[in-house]
Amino acid sequence: MKHETPLLDQLESGPWPSFVSDMKQEAERRAKNPDNIEYQIPVDVVEDIMGLLELSYVHGRTHWKHGGIVGVFGYGGGVIGRYCDQPEMFPGVAHFHTMRIAQPGAKFYTTEHLRNLCDLWDRRGSGLTNMHGSTGDIIFLGTTTKQIEEIFFELTHNIGQDLGGSGSNLRTPADCIGQARCEYACYDTQDLCYDLTMEYQDELHRPAFPYKFKFKMDGCPNGCVASIARSDMAFIGTWRDDIKIDQEAVQAYIGGEFVPNAGAHSGRDWGAFDIQKEVIGLCPTECMWMDGKELKIDNKECNRCMHCINVMPRALRIGDDRGLSVLVGGKAPILDGAQLCTLIVPFVKAESPYTEIKENIIEPIWDWWMEEGKNRERLGELMKRQGMQKLLEVTGLEPDVRMVQEPRTNPYIFWKEEEVEGGWDRDINEFRKYHQR
Amino acid sequence: MEYEEAKKMIVDGLTKKMKTKTKFYFNDLAKIIDLKPREAKKLINQMIQDGTLEYWSSGSTSLYGLKGAGKQAHAEHED
Amino acid sequence: MAFISSGYNPDKPMENRITDIGPRKYDEFYPPFIAKNKGKWLYHEYLKPGVLVHVAESGDEVYTVRCGGARLMSVTLIREICEIADKHCGGYLRFTTRNNIEFMVDSKDKVQPLIDDLESRKFDAGSFKFPVGGTGAGISNPVHTQGWLHCHTPATDASGPVKAVMDVLFDEFKNHRMPAHLRVSLACCLNMCGAVHCSDIAILGYHRKPPIIDHEYLDKMCEIPLAIASCPTAAIKPSKVELPDGKKVNSVAIKNERCMFCGNCYTMCPSLPLVDKEGDGIVLMAGGKVSNRISAPKFSKVVVAFIPNEEPRWPTTCDVIKKMVDVYAANARKYERLGEWAERIGWERFFEKCELEFTHHLIDDFRDPAYFTWRQTTQFKF
Numbered sequence: 001m002k003h004e005t006p007l008l009d010q011l012e013s014g015p016w017p018s019f020v021s022d023m024k025q026e027a028e029r030r031a032k033n034p035d036n037i038e039y040q041i042p043v044d045v046v047e048d049i050m051g052l053l054e055l056s057y058v059h060g061r062t063h064w065k066h067g068g069i070v071g072v073f074g075y076g077g078g079v080i081g082r083y084c085d086q087p088e089m090f091p092g093v094a095h096f097h098t099m100r101i102a103q104p105g106a107k108f109y110t111t112e113h114l115r116n117l118c119d120l121w122d123r124r125g126s127g128l129t130n131m132h133g134s135t136g137d138i139i140f141l142g143t144t145t146k147q148i149e150e151i152f153f154e155l156t157h158n159i160g161q162d163l164g165g166s167g168s169n170l171r172t173p174a175d176c177i178g179q180a181r182c183e184y185a186c187y188d189t190q191d192l193c194y195d196l197t198m199e200y201q202d203e204l205h206r207p208a209f210p211y212k213f214k215f216k217m218d219g220c221p222n223g224c225v226a227s228i229a230r231s232d233m234a235f236i237g238t239w240r241d242d243i244k245i246d247q248e249a250v251q252a253y254i255g256g257e258f259v260p261n262a263g264a265h266s267g268r269d270w271g272a273f274d275i276q277k278e279v280i281g282l283c284p285t286e287c288m289w290m291d292g293k294e295l296k297i298d299n300k301e302c303n304r305c306m307h308c309i310n311v312m313p314r315a316l317r318i319g320d321d322r323g324l325s326v327l328v329g330g331k332a333p334i335l336d337g338a339q340l341c342t343l344i345v346p347f348v349k350a351e352s353p354y355t356e357i358k359e360n361i362i363e364p365i366w367d368w369w370m371e372e373g374k375n376r377e378r379l380g381e382l383m384k385r386q387g388m389q390k391l392l393e394v395t396g397l398e399p400d401v402r403m404v405q406e407p408r409t410n411p412y413i414f415w416k417e418e419e420v421e422g423g424w425d426r427d428i429n430e431f432r433k434y435h436q437r
Numbered sequence: 438m439e440y441e442e443a444k445k446m447i448v449d450g451l452t453k454k455m456k457t458k459t460k461f462y463f464n465d466l467a468k469i470i471d472l473k474p475r476e477a478k479k480l481i482n483q484m485i486q487d488g489t490l491e492y493w494s495s496g497s498t499s500l501y502g503l504k505g506a507g508k509q510a511h512a513e514h515e516d
Numbered sequence: 517m518a519f520i521s522s523g524y525n526p527d528k529p530m531e532n533r534i535t536d537i538g539p540r541k542y543d544e545f546y547p548p549f550i551a552k553n554k555g556k557w558l559y560h561e562y563l564k565p566g567v568l569v570h571v572a573e574s575g576d577e578v579y580t581v582r583c584g585g586a587r588l589m590s591v592t593l594i595r596e597i598c599e600i601a602d603k604h605c606g607g608y609l610r611f612t613t614r615n616n617i618e619f620m621v622d623s624k625d626k627v628q629p630l631i632d633d634l635e636s637r638k639f640d641a642g643s644f645k646f647p648v649g650g651t652g653a654g655i656s657n658p659v660h661t662q663g664w665l666h667c668h669t670p671a672t673d674a675s676g677p678v679k680a681v682m683d684v685l686f687d688e689f690k691n692h693r694m695p696a697h698l699r700v701s702l703a704c705c706l707n708m709c710g711a712v713h714c715s716d717i718a719i720l721g722y723h724r725k726p727p728i729i730d731h732e733y734l735d736k737m738c739e740i741p742l743a744i745a746s747c748p749t750a751a752i753k754p755s756k757v758e759l760p761d762g763k764k765v766n767s768v769a770i771k772n773e774r775c776m777f778c779g780n781c782y783t784m785c786p787s788l789p790l791v792d793k794e795g796d797g798i799v800l801m802a803g804g805k806v807s808n809r810i811s812a813p814k815f816s817k818v819v820v821a822f823i824p825n826e827e828p829r830w831p832t833t834c835d836v837i838k839k840m841v842d843v844y845a846a847n848a849r850k851y852e853r854l855g856e857w858a859e860r861i862g863w864e865r866f867f868e869k870c871e872l873e874f875t876h877h878l879i880d881d882f883r884d885p886a887y888f889t890w891r892q893t894t895q896f897k898f
Contacts, residue, residue: 007828011676012641014683019586019675021639026590038520046590049665056664056673057827060793066668066783068493068500073529074485076492076499082666098666105542107611108550111598113540114609118591118598123520127591131611134661134710141588141666146519153524156534164539167492167499168463172539176613180542180550181570181578181620183557190542201536206485207492207499208463208478221808225613228813229714229806236808261851263562264652267693270850282851284810307810307851313559332708334778335748337885340714340813370474375462375745376498458741486530495783497707500742508738 001027002044003051007058023050026127040124041092041144048092049126049142052084070097070145072152076207078163079148096126096142099151100164102197103136105190106177116159124151135214136174137164168207173197173215176224178237183313184306185219186237186322187350193217195354196362209366210373220318221306227330227341232379233362234327234341235350239319242299243308249315250275250295261311279308323349326361328391329380339380344391346402361395368394443470443480444489451503459507460493460500547608549578549622565692566648567627579627580620583634583646584657584682584689587615588665588675593645596637600646604630614657614699616650649690653697655841656689658682660702661710663721669779670704671721671796672825678702680829681719684838695848695857698841699805706778714804716854717837718816723777725795730787731757731767738785740768746784749774798823798833802840803855803866814855817863819870821877836872843869862897 001024011020027046030039042048052063067081080098087094101117121127121140124147130139143151155161164172173196176182178189196215197204203213216227219237227234252258253273259266260273275295280288287301288308295315297308309316326348327341348356365379368391373382383391392399401407417424450469451461467477481501484490493500493507525531543551553572560570568580585593597617601609604626610618619630634646650656658681661667663674681700688694701712704721712718734740744752751774757767768788781788800823804816819840823832840854847869848857858866867874880886 008676009641010828011679012639012643014679015644015647015686016679016682016689017584017586017645017647018639018641018643018679019588020679021641021643022586022588022590022593025639026592029592039517040520043517053665053673057676060796060825060827061791062664062668062670064664064666064668065786066496068495069491071492071494073533074535076485076494080494080496082668096666102539104539104545107613108542108545108547109609109611110545111601111607111609113545114594114598118594122591129589129591129594130587130662131585131589131594131615131617132587134659136613149524149526149529150522153522153533156537157523160537161540162535162537166496167494168497169499174613177610179555179557180546181554181557181580183559183570185555188555194539194542198538201538204538205536206478206482207494208474208481210462210464212497223806223808223813226711226714226806228808229804230711259561261653262560263564263692264697265692265850266562266564266652267654267691278850282810305808305810310809311851313561332703332711332713334707334780337883338711338713338815340815367475370464373464375464376748458739460739460742495746495780497783508736 001050002047003054005050005054008050008054020050023128030127037123040147040150041126045092045096045126045142046128048090049096049128052086052090052093055086055089067097070148072149072163075163075205077166077169077205080166082142093142095144097145097148098142099125099140099148100133100135100137100166100172101140101155102162102164102172103132103138103174105175105194106180107132107136108180113159117161120151120154120159124154135164135171137172162201163205165204165212168209168211169205169213170200170203170209171212171214172204173217174225175217176219178217178219182219184222184237184309184318186239186318187219187235187324189217189219189235189237191352192235192350192354192357195352196358199358203366209370211376211378213366213369213379221304222310228327229330229338229340230332231330231341232328233365234330235324235357236327237322237324237350238304238347239322240347241319241321243297243302243319244317245295245297246315246317247294250312251293253312253315258312258314262313279311282307323347326357328365329378329383331378331380336381336384339384341380342383342388343403344395344397346400364395365391438470438472438476438480440480440483443472444484446470447481447484448489448503451506455503455506459502461502462498462500466501545608547606547620549576550620552576553578562652562692563627565654565690566651567631568651569624576622577624578620578622579624580618581627581630581634581648582612582616582618582650583648584650585615585617585646586675586679587660596645600630600633604633612657614650614659616657617646647686647689652692653694654688654691655685655694655698655700658700658702658719659710659712661704661708663704667704669707669782669790671723671777671791672704672719672798673827674702674704674721676828677719677798677830677833680831680834681837684834685841688841694845696851696853698844698854700837706776707780712801713815714806714813715816716802716804717840718801718804719833719837720799720801721796722799722822723779723790723792723796724822725790725792726751726770726772726775726777727779727781727788727790729767729770730789731765732759734768734785734787735766737787740766743768743781743785743788746780748778748780749776751775752781794824797825798830800833800836803858805853805855807853810851811853811856816855818878819867819872821875840870864897
């Protein structure tokens, strides 16, 4: 190793996979180069990033600077510029830019595709990645400015694959595993995700939004991709008819033949399964009961929290009249504090080509936000600033009591003139006929 | 609006402000050519394509500037 | 190191250029049994920690073995993952949202050889490459950000604290003995590229010192109006400064008491660094969730205002987290998430049980939401 890393070395012990050990094996392989790869960036780049990281561990401070110019021609996102502030000590990582590669739906891969990506990144980059970044992209971690266009060229020509989003763009949409391998999925998350990704490639690559915008697709209210917290527009699967009940299977759970909660609690003795306590008693709307040996659900009162289905997946199944709810305005804290998404469409069918979702929901909201949003204002903040009413106005959505947790607690309603009979223009003389000065 | 006209307005507008700053938000550009964002975007994209403008990205936000203008290129050693 | 062209012509960037092709389409990468049974799954079950079976209407069964991984991954390790997927899974695999790797096989007899193979692989220094687990009522893989490895405004490292914390929580990654699943997340500064604000336990890097101003170079390195505009709290204004040698330069002044330590100005202006050994450290938050199960999604709450960075293994952070996890596991009811438990017993009891100190820093004073977190009732516990 080129640099001593006594502090990082302490992160090699313990059972959890050590990123330090992995970086070391990569550094050693690059140094030996058994496959005679014609490395296009310094061969010791991994050793230098380890040296730099060790220095951060000594100083308790980062040694990276941001750069904003680098990118591929014509795209405003997908590349994040990074420069190290000790280039003489660590020349291999003097210029060390990140590339975001759009991930495939639900992060399914063939080994062939992954190997192609590895081969490209091995030759033209550091050989270090994130599988995956926070938004969902594959992250290629560190290459030189000159290699960026070369990588993009090979990526598009040879691997049939594009960059993801960064900056004031639509960010790479992300989805849960959905119908591919989950019985809870109320719509095809992968298809909606891919469809919107392709429909809005221009928005994804060429920034014209006030700030970032994220779509995430969750197949059911369990929310495995955290769309309600981590996206500006969350598509969460739901249904509006009855939960399907297999009464025999309910009895099998009660009788202990089937393991409750799909075996998720197998590591501890929680006692025998008690349907009253564990399912009926925990139902947030109290819409379930046992009628003799039959489990009954008052479906009209169900709010589809998924708990009973999660506990007894072999007995209870999502309904058949399926679609999704749209919630908007989620974001992390900067600036006005964290926000969760707010429900604006309780139910819409999710069927390709998703015209209603695009034309009645996404595009009017974008038009509003692009025109009215301040620089670096997320949709959720614009909603707070201009109000939910404004959002209803621009989308033409009808107000629905489902959109609020409770009605307003103040009566300070800003009535509009056209809402008040007779308007606001009145004749003072007419008034004075009946009221003295 | 004709492309050449829009381009002239953008180049003139940004050149005038060059002394104080060289990076602008998308909406600043849309205001210069007085178009709705979607209309402005088509023209501004074209200015990127022909090398009149270039992007600058903070990672979370994107800015636009006249190609090569400003201190960043030097600061980032990319000039 | 001879330069090898990809075919790209820098003089004519638009020549033969392919753009806007997006990711590869999802169904190109489905294993055959997934493609066949998509949308027709009946139920699933965790056979043991890290092992799932999904049963389809067709009677087909797919067995998934989930294993943890550091999200920082070398191509060497990815190639090893490919080798495993080729050997056991017909050349298919997937990753989860939480950086786990999932290997899928179509019959039960293929499961144990796969597990044995995964568990046998260790790095030279001894850590597991592919620990099987991360399912059910346990602690899955933390999502996290870049940290010192590749970010310019982190207040802590990311991969390091995650490794240290997961070494401590490793048994829970491999077990199903929590009251409910527990999600740990890390973001290395308050910008939260990894949005951790709804996690059961969130580890958040936080700066506590405003930027240093490099007056001599500021006007040469950055555009002052951009630095001013970058500040979310309008704490930066232009100023003229006299350098020690008497030279007058254009620079900025910072109203320190308005600074929320976000580092956005440093992104726009490299002459405003804010990282600091003593200033930077970790905030711990707890009790958030994103699922709609039983109770509504909720934000994480700040339970420890500051823990210094203790690289390389962050022992205090690890200890506090371990304590919270242990107390939660011992006290919460089955199915109860950490935040639901804290709300049921009351936060006063949570602090008592977890032996956490309540300080003024934990009372919200940031804009509107603050009031709604204060207590407007006489219902409290002694």
